[in-house]
Amino acid sequence: MGQAEDRGRGVYAISVAAELVGTGQQNLRLYERRGLLEPGRTLGGTRQYSEDDLVTLRRIGELLDLGLNLAGIRMVLLLEADNRRLEGELKAASASRSPVRRE
DNA sequence: CTTCTGACA
DNA sequence: TGTCAGCA
Numbered sequence: 001m002g003q004a005e006d007r008g009r010g011v012y013a014i015s016v017a018a019e020l021v022g023t024g025q026q027n028l029r030l031y032e033r034r035g036l037l038e039p040g041r042t043l044g045g046t047r048q049y050s051e052d053d054l055v056t057l058r059r060i061g062e063l064l065d066l067g068l069n070l071a072g073i074r075m076v077l078l079l080e081a082d083n084r085r086l087e088g089e090l091k092a093a094s095a096s097r098s099p100v101r102r103e
Numbered sequence: 104c105t106t107c108t109g110a111c112a
Numbered sequence: 113t114g115t116c117a118g119c120a
Contacts, residue, residue, distance in 0.1 A: 013104080024116060029106085046104050069113065108119080 010051040011040070017049035021057040028057070034070045036060055036077060 017039075018025045031037055032047070037056050040048040049057070056077060063073040 015104085025104095026116065027114080030114080042104095044104080064114085106120090108117105110117085111115085112113100 007051045011048040012050075012054070014039075014047045014049065017047075017054060017057065020054060021061060023057075023061070031057070031060060031070070034074060036070060036074050 012020065014025045014028055018028055028039075028047075028049075032039065037053055037060075039053050040050065042048060059077065059080075060073055063076055068076065
């Protein structure tokens with residue numbers, strides 16, 4: 001399954017990432033400064049936006065439309081990430097329990 | 104490509 | 113406060 005790896009490696013320059021999500025390059029840099037996301041960097045220091053980064057970027061746009069400020073969006077993203085992790089743990093925990101016996 | 108600065112709603 | 117334009 002190389003798809004999960006492609007997700008984190010699909011790389012876009014800030015100019016194409018900005019155009020893909022419909023915003024300016026300046027905003028993407030601001031989002032990073034405010035801790036909303038952390039795109040990869042080349043050895044030269046240029047940002048590399050992955051497919052996952054584009055997803056969170058579009059999520060940021062949604063939250064922005066809902067009226068949240070960047071600080072609020074940062075917390076939502078953190079909580080959602082935490083939630084996905086817990087969901088995975090819960091799923092793994094229920095799978096490790098023997099399906100026939102429930103407590 | 105980068106950071107920074109200022110103007111606008 | 114977030115967005116955008118221009119500069120170095």
